Structures are given as C-alpha cells and as structure tokens.
Amino acid sequence: MRLLELYIHIPFCKKKCKYCDFLSGPSTADERESYVKSLCQDIRSYAHLAKACRVISIFVGGGTPSTLTAFQMQQIFSAVRDTFVVEENAEITVEMNPGTVDREKLSGYKKCGINRLSIGLQSTKNRELQILGRIHTYEEFLETYHMARAEGFENINVDLMSAIPGQSLTDWEENLKTVAELAPEHISAYSLIVEEGTPFYEEYGEGRHADELPDEETERKMYWRTKEILSKYGYERYEISNYAKPGYACRHNIGYWERTEYLGIGTGAASLINNSRFNYGEEPEKLTVSAQMEETMFLGLRMMKGVSKIEFLKMYGESMENVYGNVIRDMEQKGLLEDGEDFVKLTDRGIDVSNYVMSEFLL
Incomplete structure (x- = not known):
C-alpha cells in the first residue's frame, strides 16, 4: 500500500495576528459546526483513494484548530478512521494557541489518538506578544503547557519567532533559553517575514519603520545563536528552522521535504498525489x-x-x-x-x- 500523510485545515482563530497571511479568521459557533460537518463529509469522500493507502501521519493545522470543541475534533477523527487505514504508530499533531484549551478539551483530544501538540507561543515576553497581536500572555502559555503535560502529552512542539520589531539579540537569546528550560521535545524557530496584505506590511513593508526591525546582521546572529543555545540543551537542528530532541523530529514535516504523498482536506489545503499538486477543490496539475x-x-x-x-x-x-x-x-x-x-x-x-x-x- 502507498504511504500517505493527511493534512486537515481548520481556518478559524479567535483573532488574526498582525503578521499572519494564512487562510484563517474569526468565526461563530454555527460556522465552526457547519464547517466540521462539511469537512467530515469531504473526508469520507476519499474512500476510493483510501483503499490503496496507509496513513503514516496526520497534521491538523490552521488557523487555530483548538478553537474546535473536543467533540468536534472527535467527529473529524471518526471520519478519518472510518475512511482511512491509520498506522498504529502514526504521528498525529494538532496545532493550538495558549488560552484556547482546558483539561477537558485536552483529554478529549487524547482520546482522538492525537499524540503530538504544536503550541504557538512565538515569544516569552508579553511586550513582544502584544506587538505581534497575539491573544495570549506567556503566563497563559505556561498554563496550557503544564496542562498538556498533566494530560499525558509526551511530544510537544513550541513555536518561537525571531526578528520581531524592537527585539534585540539578547531578547531572542532569553526567549530560547526560557523555552529550552521547559524541555519540550521540539522547537520551531522561525524569523518573522513581513507579508503583503497583513497589518505588519502596512506598518513595516517597503522599508517603512525599518529602524524598528532587527538589521540583517542581527538577524544572522539570531540564527547562529539559535543553534548554539539549543544544542546545549540537547536539541539537534534537523531542518533549517526546526530543532528536536533525539527521536522527536516532526515526521509529518519531513514527509513534505522528502515529497511523501499527502492529501490536504479543508479550505485552502494543498495536496501532492501521483506527482500532481493541487489546492483543495481544484483540478490536479501534473508536475513535469x-x-x-x-x-x-x-x-x-x-x-x-x-x-x-x-x-x-x-x-x-x-x-x-x-x-x-x-x-x-x-x-x-x-x-x-x-x-x-x-x-x-x-x-x-x-x-x-x-x-x-x-x-x-x-x-
């Protein structure tokens, strides 16, 4: 059977961050319920493909998937398991933001078979979180992180962002050390990119307020220091922006970089099947x-x-x-x-x- 990865897109978040250009936005409870119902139908529509495949990883991304209730997440995974053969040791990740989960929701996610969490922290400094337009504080992240540990999650990624306006090299080093002390299994350390169509682009694009952004040399030093600091805490850089403790590299993302076939389901999701790429709802384009x-x-x-x-x-x-x-x-x-x-x-x-x-x- 062919190996297949699944990506499931949840396009909802409580509030769009100032730097975000992903397909996502706020929603009502009715909109989320309607989307989940439609998503489950779409998942089941792939029964023909599922017969020839074995799912080795699932990634639920967004948006903020943790805006969904535990029951809605269970509905999605019931549809997946009714349709696809999912390997017993499959890596199953869900993205979440601090302040959007409680013990009951995390327990429900665990019952779905979710075995990896990716928590969007971005910074340990509340000043930087406010600049980014994040909905949470560092203290709320800590509460979410410790709840996840208490519920038995043993594979957690934490996202961090460098080159934030006003951020110094020392600020970045402190962010890295503070998170590494918590010992998550995986840390994704990305540099801020000012994308067109975002509030950040209006403020910082095309050279505007360039003095508020770290210069190129500082960005380079941030990148070098990331590897130096995290290696001291036992993290190995296995990809340009990703670091993991031994045995905890993200298998789903490695699949993307190694061109493992993947099926994207949900608004805006992309797929690679039979060397054809296509966005959800569009016709496949065969790659030469x-x-x-x-x-x-x-x-x-x-x-x-x-x-x-x-x-x-x-x-x-x-x-x-x-x-x-x-x-x-x-x-x-x-x-x-x-x-x-x-x-x-x-x-x-x-x-x-x-x-x-x-x-x-x-x-």
Missing part, C-alpha cells in the same frame, strides 16, 4: 519530471542531511551529477554546498543564503 527534480532538490536541501544521490537516481533514472553537476560544483566552490559521497547538503554559510542556493536548482 524537471519540476519533480527541482522540488527534490530545493525541498530536500532544507534538511540538514541534504539530498541523497542514490535516492535521486532511483527516482529519476538519472544521476544528480548529470542533471545538476555544474550547479553543485559552483555552489561547492563558493562554500555554500558540501558534496559528499552520497548526500549533497548546505554548509553553515549556505544556510545563511539558502534561498539563493535553492533557486540555483531551478531548471
């Missing part, structure tokens, strides 16, 4: 072999282990050297890539300019 090769390289290079030459040859019947030899040699000479016996991977310097390196692999 060249496009598949490009994805293998620029997604795979996000991983610290890099891209396997042997696997590339197995997938495409052509060696990486024949397709990308000139690019690899050029990037290696510039000190941006390491060309090993099997794996091609980014150097530390290459990570600093990863977008440039990955763009060089577009055919």
